[in-house]
Structures are given as C-alpha cells and as structure tokens.
Amino acid sequence: MQEAVHAAVRELEPELGREKLTVPLVAARAGVTPSTIYRRWGDLQALLSDIAVERLRPDSPPEDRGSLIADLRAWAGQFLEEMSSAPGRAYLRDALIGDPGVNALRCSDYAADQISVILGRAAARGEPAVDTETVLDRVVAPIVYRVLCRPTAIGPGYAEGLVDDLLRS
Amino acid sequence: MQEAVHAAVRELEPELGREKLTVPLVAARAGVTPSTIYRRWGDLQALLSDIAVERLRPDSPPEDRGSLIADLRAWAGQFLEEMSSAPGRAYLRDALIGDPGVNALRCSDYAADQISVILGRAAARGEPAVDTETVLDRVVAPIVYRVLCRPTAIGPGYAEGLVDDLLRS
DNA sequence: GGCGTTAAAGCAACATCTTTGCTTTAGGCT
DNA sequence: AGCCTAAAGCAAAGATGTTGCTTTAACGCC
Numbered sequence: 001m002q003e004a005v006h007a008a009v010r011e012l013e014p015e016l017g018r019e020k021l022t023v024p025l026v027a028a029r030a031g032v033t034p035s036t037i038y039r040r041w042g043d044l045q046a047l048l049s050d051i052a053v054e055r056l057r058p059d060s061p062p063e064d065r066g067s068l069i070a071d072l073r074a075w076a077g078q079f080l081e082e083m084s085s086a087p088g089r090a091y092l093r094d095a096l097i098g099d100p101g102v103n104a105l106r107c108s109d110y111a112a113d114q115i116s117v118i119l120g121r122a123a124a125r126g127e128p129a130v131d132t133e134t135v136l137d138r139v140v141a142p143i144v145y146r147v148l149c150r151p152t153a154i155g156p157g158y159a160e161g162l163v164d165d166l167l168r169s
Numbered sequence: 170m171q172e173a174v175h176a177a178v179r180e181l182e183p184e185l186g187r188e189k190l191t192v193p194l195v196a197a198r199a200g201v202t203p204s205t206i207y208r209r210w211g212d213l214q215a216l217l218s219d220i221a222v223e224r225l226r227p228d229s230p231p232e233d234r235g236s237l238i239a240d241l242r243a244w245a246g247q248f249l250e251e252m253s254s255a256p257g258r259a260y261l262r263d264a265l266i267g268d269p270g271v272n273a274l275r276c277s278d279y280a281a282d283q284i285s286v287i288l289g290r291a292a293a294r295g296e297p298a299v300d301t302e303t304v305l306d307r308v309v310a311p312i313v314y315r316v317l318c319r320p321t322a323i324g325p326g327y328a329e330g331l332v333d334d335l336l337r338s
Numbered sequence: 339g340g341c342g343t344t345a346a347a348g349c350a351a352c353a354t355c356t357t358t359g360c361t362t363t364a365g366g367c368t
Numbered sequence: 369a370g371c372c373t374a375a376a377g378c379a380a381a382g383a384t385g386t387t388g389c390t391t392t393a394a395c396g397c398c
Contacts, residue, residue, distance in 0.1 A: 100258065105319060136314070145309065149277035
C-alpha cells in the first residue's frame with residue numbers, strides 16, 4: 001500500500017508538477033482513500049519528504065578510482081551535480097521539511113556512509129587519514145549550503161576545488 | 170496592512186504553536202479577510218517564510234573585538250547559538266521553503282554582509298586577508314548544515330573551532 | 339481448521355480551508 | 369472635484385483535511 005502511494009506520487013509529479021499535487025489526487029491514483037494517506041503520513045509534505053529521502057539514497061557504493069583524491073573529487077562532483085539539478089534541489093528541500101531531524105539526518109547519513117567507504121579504501125591504501133566529519137564540514141556542507149542559498153555562486157569545478165583545498169591542508 | 174498581518178503571526182505563534190497557525194486565524198487576528206492574505210502571499214508558508222527572513226535579519230553590525238579572530242569567533246558563536254535554538258531552526262527552515270532562491274538568498278546575504286564588515290575591519294588593521302566566500306564555505310555552511318541535518322553533532326566550541334581551523338591555514 | 343484479536347483501510351459526514359468573481363474603498367493624479 | 373488604479377472586503381462555490389464508526393485481512397492460538 002505504501003508502495004502504491006509512492007508509485008502514484010512518482011507518476012503524478014512529472015505529469016502535473018510538484019505544486020499541483022494534492023492528497024486526494026495521489027490517493028485516487030494509488031487506488032486508496034485520502035484518509036488512508038492522512039492517517040499514515042499526516043500531510044502531503046511528510047509524504048513528499050519520505051519520497052525525497054528515498055530518491056536521495058545512493059544506489060551503489062562510490063566507484064573506486066585508485067586514490068583518495070580521485071575518489072573524493074568524483075564523488076563530490078557527482079553529488080553537486082545531483083543536488084544542483086532542479087529535481088535534486090526539490091528533493092533536498094522536501095527532505096529538510098518533514099519531521100525535523102529524522103529525514104534530514106537520514107540524507108546526511110547517506111552522504112556520510114559514502115564518504116566512509118571512500119575513506120576506508122584510502123586507509124587500506126595507507127593514504128593520509130581524513131575524518132568523515134571533516135569531509136562533511138569541508139565538502140558536503142558548502143555544497144548543500146550553496147545549492148540551497150546561493151545557487152548562482154556555484155561555478156564549474158566548485159566541488160573539486162573544495163576537495164583539493166581540504167586535502168592540501 | 171502587511172504589518173498588521175506580520176504582527177498577528179508574531180502574536181499567535183507563541184500562543185498556539187507553529188503548526189496550529191492557519192490563514193483564517195491570522196487574518197482574524199490581523200483584522201483582515203483571509204482572501205487578502207491569500208492574494209498577497211499565496212499561502213501560509215510564503216507568509217511564514219517572509220516573517221522568518223525578517224527575524225533572521227541582524228539588527229546591528231557585529232561588535233568590534235579588536236582582532237579578526239576574536240571578531241569571527243564571537244560572530245560564529247552567536248550565529249550558531251541563534252540558529253541552533255528551537256525558534257532559530259524553525260526560522261531557518263521556514264526561510265528555505267518560500268520562493269526558492271529569494272528568501273534563502275536574503276538570509277545568506279545577511280550573513281555575508283556581517284562577515285564583510287568583519288573582514289573589512291581586519292583589512293583596515295592590516296591583518297592577513299580572507300575572502301567572504303571562504304568564510305561562508307568554512308564557517309557558515311558547516312553550521313547551517315549541522316543545524317539542519319545533524320543537530321546532535323554540534324558540541325561546545327564547534328563554531329569557534331571552525332574559525333580557528335580556517336585562520337590557521 | 340475455525341476463531342478471536344488487532345492493525346490498517348474504507349466510508350461518509352462534517353469542519354475547515356482555499357479560490358474566485360464581483361463590489362467597495364482609499365489614494366494618487368490631472 | 370472627479371477619474372483611475374490598486375488593494376481589500378464579501379460571499380459563495382469548490383476542494384481539502386478530519387474523524388468516528390464499520391469493514392477487511394492477517395496473525396496467532398486454541
């Protein structure tokens with residue numbers, strides 16, 4: 001049932017656009033009654049927030065490119081690309097809304113997990129250690145901040161520059 | 170009229186709590202009709218977003234403490250304190266919702282302006298130069314990111330540590 | 339294999355909020 | 369003074385959100 005509702009949102013969102021979505025519409029498409037959705041999620045935002053988190057979950061571990069800097073640069077570049085796209089920004093915003101602390105934290109954990117994999121590989125290679133929290137502060141946070149607040153202040157190579165600055169220190 | 174509505178929200182929010190606010194309630198308190206609010210703002214979120222930005226606007230330039238590091242540490246500490254309080258987090262989230270790019274950008278500009286003042290004073294003293302954008306990336310972005318996504322990962326001295334790390338490099 | 343228990347979904351009536359066309363009011367301009 | 373425009377009021381229609389009660393379906397237990 002939850003799956004039918006999620007599928008209904010994924011179908012309807014491209015058809016109608018984000019802000020024309022309503023609970024009754026989604027319910028009709030999913031073949032359930034609106035009250036079902038209200039009872040499970042509370043409101044449309046919470047539902048969209050759940051779906052946003054689902055979509056932001058990485059589907060595979062980061063590719064191994066042979067060195068810490070190459071791995072981090074590639075990951076950061078791809079992360080920025082995803083987040084700065086129109087749908088990416090929308091998902092990010094949706095994820096931040098619902099249930100303070102729960103959904104946003106899950107997204108952050110996704111990033112932290114990916115970074116940990118990269119750092120683990122670097123450690124196995126004997127490369128100089130960096131901390132996951134530090135990468136969150138120095139790479140992820142600036143990307144997210146700029147995507148949300150200053151999208152025009154992101155130029156080409158921005159993500160990679162953050163990685164380079166971090167590893168240089 | 171806009172002022173009456175803003176005042177009504179400021180009155181009602183502490184009385185009822187954020188999520189019990191409705192457009193008709195605010196309208197009644199402000200002595201206007203709901204349609205007035207709908208026509209001017211579109212919906213409750215846009216109105217709350219406007220008010221959030223207003224509240225996040227600094228009311229005075231940062232205090233001069235005699236050195237770049239002291240100024241930045243004091244400012245970052247206070248910024249974190251404001252943002253991590255329950256109302257601060259709520260305002261931050263509200264500001265990010267409305268009108269992608271407009272309100273969030275205004276908040277970011279407030280921070281950038283404060284930082285520019287601090288950096289301008291440092292330059293006048295002949296202290297080594299730092300860039301406003303760099304301070305946004307290294308200090309503001311991590312604070313905002315953690316407040317939004319990982320509030321439990323903020324310990325005492327976190328903001329000051331970010332400033333120290335930045336100025337050491 | 340029935341049979342109670344329980345959690346979830348349907349239904350339907352009700353309350354509330356949102357939208358909209360039209361009217362009214364207030365300010366600025368000639 | 370008398371338009372002209374922008375903004376607000378009003379009220380009705382439409383859509384959404386809420387809730388108590390009923391129904392269904394899954395599970396464990398005699």
